[in-house]
Amino acid sequence: MSHLTSVMALKALDGLSERAEVTSENIANANTPGYRPLKVSFEDSLRVAADQGMDAVNAVQPKIERDNDPAEASGVRLDLQMATASVTSARYAALIQILSLQMQHARMAIGSN
Amino acid sequence: MKAMEISMSGLDVEWRRLEVIANNLANANTVSTPDGGPYRAMRLLSGPKTSFKGHMGTDASGLNGVAVYGMEAEDTPPHKVHEPGNPAADANGDVSYPGIDHAAEMMLMIKTSRAYEANLVAMNAAREMYVKSLDMGH
Numbered sequence: 001m002s003h004l005t006s007v008m009a010l011k012a013l014d015g016l017s018e019r020a021e022v023t024s025e026n027i028a029n030a031n032t033p034g035y036r037p038l039k040v041s042f043e044d045s046l047r048v049a050a051d052q053g054m055d056a057v058n059a060v061q062p063k064i065e066r067d068n069d070p071a072e073a074s075g076v077r078l079d080l081q082m083a084t085a086s087v088t089s090a091r092y093a094a095l096i097q098i099l100s101l102q103m104q105h106a107r108m109a110i111g112s113n
Numbered sequence: 114m115k116a117m118e119i120s121m122s123g124l125d126v127e128w129r130r131l132e133v134i135a136n137n138l139a140n141a142n143t144v145s146t147p148d149g150g151p152y153r154a155m156r157l158l159s160g161p162k163t164s165f166k167g168h169m170g171t172d173a174s175g176l177n178g179v180a181v182y183g184m185e186a187e188d189t190p191p192h193k194v195h196e197p198g199n200p201a202a203d204a205n206g207d208v209s210y211p212g213i214d215h216a217a218e219m220m221l222m223i224k225t226s227r228a229y230e231a232n233l234v235a236m237n238a239a240r241e242m243y244v245k246s247l248d249m250g251h
Contacts, residue, residue: 013246017116020239021176024116025161027235028123028179030228031130032160038176064175078231089238093245103250 006102007057008050009095015042015062016092022064023085030076037076039067115176116239122162122178123232129181130157130225134218141213144201152211154187154218189214 019040026037042062049056071077133155143152162180189212197206 017242020116020235020242021119024119024123024232024235024239025176025178027228027231028119028126029161030123030231031127031224032179035161078227082231082234085235085238089241089245092242096245096249100249100251 004050004054004057006099007054008046009099011042011046011057011060013092013095015040015046016088016095018042018062018064019088020085020092023081023088026076027078027081027085030078030081035076037067037069037072037081038064039069040064117236117243119176119178120232120236120239122180124229124236126157126159126179126181127225127229127232130159131222131229133157133184134222134225137213137218138215141211141215144199144208144210151191151209152213154189154211154213156185156187158182158185187212 022038022040026035029035029037040062042060045063046057046060049060071080137154140152146152159179159181162177163175191209191212193207193209195206196202196208199208202208
């Protein structure tokens with residue numbers, strides 16, 4: 001696995017943990033009148049940066065913006081936010097798994113036999 | 114992990130909202146209060162706990178969860194019941210009972226309890242992420 005892949009995985013972990021924070025914020029404000037939910041986007045810019053090389057990937061920052069999804073126009077949709085929370089958590093776990101495997105391989109390579 | 118603190122603030126606010134609703138229902142028949150007049154239904158006002166920077170910004174520093182802003186009395190008029198024998202009756206023999214909208218209170222209670230549960234789910238998701246990250250390298 002290349003170094004670029006692990007840097008991308010770390011960037012994705014950053015983005016996902018920020019998404020978890022934003023989802024928590026949205027759910028915490030479920031009963032705030034007139035509250036417009038926030039969302040985090042980083043996947044698209046990460047994909048573009050991946051083609052441009054390491055420096056571009058390093059420069060990627062997760063973006064927080066107001067969610068213009070019409071489903072959320074009349075306030076926070078708790079079901080959608082809860083789904084986002086669990087998807088985010090699952091993806092985070094998957095990325096950790098990938099990084100762990102990579103570390104295992106490195107350990108194996110370093111090992112005496 | 115800020116996500117867990119944010120969810121905790123949500124749990125706190127929804128819990129307090131539930132207490133206010135319980136208080137409204139418990140006082141549905143309270144005809145006199147220390148302030149005079151029948152009990153008035155209260156509403157908890159809450160909103161995002163943000164700084165000025167948080168309102169402007171598009172970075173994560175503006176995410177501070179939710180906070181209680183205060184309490185507000187509902188201005189539903191009391192309903193009068195003719196009870197001449199009641200010591201709380203006025204000159205016409207009418208007693209003013211709190212104008213509590215039971216259906217609205219129950220609806221708000223369900224909404225509040227759903228929001229509380231959602232905060233718990235978000236908190237557990239964040240906790241799982243936190244625990245998983247401790248697993249890295251194993």
